[in-house]
Amino acid sequence: MDVVEVDGLRIAYRRAGDGPAVVFVHGGAEDSRGWTPQLDALADEFTVIAWDEPGAGGSADVPAGFALSDYADHLAGLIRALDITPCTLVGLSWGVTVILEVYRRHPAVARSLVLADGYAGWRGSLGPDEADARLAGLRAQPEGSFDPTLPGLFAGPPPADFVPLLEAMSADVRRHSMLTALTAMAQADLTDVLATIQVPTQLIWGALDARSPLSVAHEFERRIPGADLAVIPDCGHVSNLEAPQAFNDVLRGFLHMVRNG
Template sequence: MTYADVNGVRLWYEVHGAGRPLVLLHGGYGSTETFAPVLPHLVTRRQVVAVDLQGHGRTADVDRPLRHESMAEDVAALLRHLDLPAADVLGYSLGGGVALRAAIQHPDLVRRLVLVSTPYRRQGWYPEVLAAMAAQDERVAERMRGTPPHERYERVAPRPQDWPALWAKTGELLRREYDWSAAVAALPMPVLLVFADADSIPVHHVAEFFGLLGGGHRDAGGDGTGRPASRLAVLPGLTHYDIVGSPALPAAVLPFLTHEVRAPE
């Protein structure tokens, strides 16, 4: 549990377990503690490297905007710093966008990619979710004081007074339009998409995302040879907010990471 100086950011990371590395990237206003409920399941099979992204958790903010692309560069630099070529990367929500950009920008560094409750374009969120994202600013930060995310931030952040600035920067990020569909379709590594059946992302976007990765275009055949290298999991009885702590998540993720994935013939 320590820091790495990468790209002008003092990036906090933790290493747990042994084996092939799996990098975990938390969601907005979260930290490495986001994955505490599922960490015991993951470390039985993998070496887990959990990261606090710019301005989150134990990683202090720096004088640059929050961007998926720049945080992806931080992750890539950390992988090189730790000499972890071809690591597996799992990102949740905001961290999923960072993980996806890391795979797009540095495909040589990502062996397999797991995206949890993550759209490939901004308009992939439900309209009411987009409206809530667009409203995030310092005033909302004040209303969030005393909530579990704020209490965790107060406990671990190097500068707890940056809480309002984090909300302002995050809101500015979440108001930016993006559509990474062309880059998604060109990804060379297998991807596992994991969503809740009551997610903040509609099912039609989930199907479109899987389609970009080669899924859902034809029957796999009796022997499975028509199955794409990428996979889709929709976990029942969960939402965008509790999926990351459910034991159903590692149950879906670990087979994808540890079993051979056969590309269609």
């Protein structure tokens, strides 16, 4: 892994390949390893970069009072430090919320967006009652109990090839950092950002996503000008791991379209 300092925080990231830059933004209780099948597949044509957000993987812990705006500012700072502006931003779940905040605060860093199985914040996409219930459930979990294969993340059993990866990421979750990130997601309502997006946008959703249902995808499609929605059959919330070939095919096709104008 490589490391860069952004506003006094150590940010770790994985980088491979050569070509137009694509930056991957992982979901909650994950780190850059969650994008392994995408980095492996797309490094043949693109510069692929996956960050460890503050508090995850090899990055520094989140400071006290860290907020959604801070995640966005540090991601934009990483992009500028690597001199890859503008680039394509690809996010999953919580990563979509971070990307939307990046677009609100730093639109110039984005050449295009890929938003997968995500939210305009839990409050924005699911409503306050569901957002509060999810956050309360997370806070009630004892230390070290996070289950990366919990029901609702996948349409069926977790993909066997990636169970060791999921378990490794889960073992490295820092409870305080996870709760900081997911509290930010629970409180966020970024629905107003969707209509302001003026770059090419690809939506990718699992047809059986129980965490961010297709109704959220259709709301994104309705609000984001020109957005295209690709639905992966028989797939749940973590679509990039449950159906990596289908996910990568959609992503590569979109990146070709963006590259070719």
